[in-house]
Amino acid sequence: MNKINPGHLNKFTFILLEDRTAARKKAACYLPGIKEGSRHLHAYSCNHNNLNPANIMISEDDILVIIDFNTSSAPGIGLDKVKRTYRYNNFDALAELRVWLTGSSPAEF
Structure with missing residues (x-):
């Protein structure tokens, strides 16, 4: 499997890469699958x-696979009770992924 962001680039570096034009079009096609995942x-709490x-892989069959569940939790569990980056939880993860993958502004969605 391949990672969407194999270099673990930060968001701004990822967006500014000049050779990402074709990849951005392809990535936009993946957004519904990420939302579905x-x-x-x-649905399974x-x-x-x-x-x-960095936590989304693409299988050889072009299927998205969400990985790295060491920060996951059940709904209602306080964020102070789960492993995570200090002061970080992205409640707008899908909107942020659109920005990462397409280079678009969050205001466009």
């Missing part, structure tokens, strides 16, 4: 708490 996790391009 997130909803699937929530699982909040990922760290959904970002």
Whole structure:
């Protein structure tokens, strides 16, 4: 499997890469699958708490796979009770992923 962000680049570096034009178009096609995967996790009472391009893989069959569940928790569990980056939980993860993957402004969504 391949990672969407194999270099673990920060958001601004990832967005500014000049050779990302074709990849951005492809990535935009993945956004509905990422949203579906997130909803699937929530249906099983699982909040990922760290959904970002470094934690999304693409299988050889072009299927998205969400990885790295060491920060996940059940709904209602206080963030002080789960492993996570201090002061970080992205409640707008899908909007942020749109920015990462397409380079668009969050205001466009």
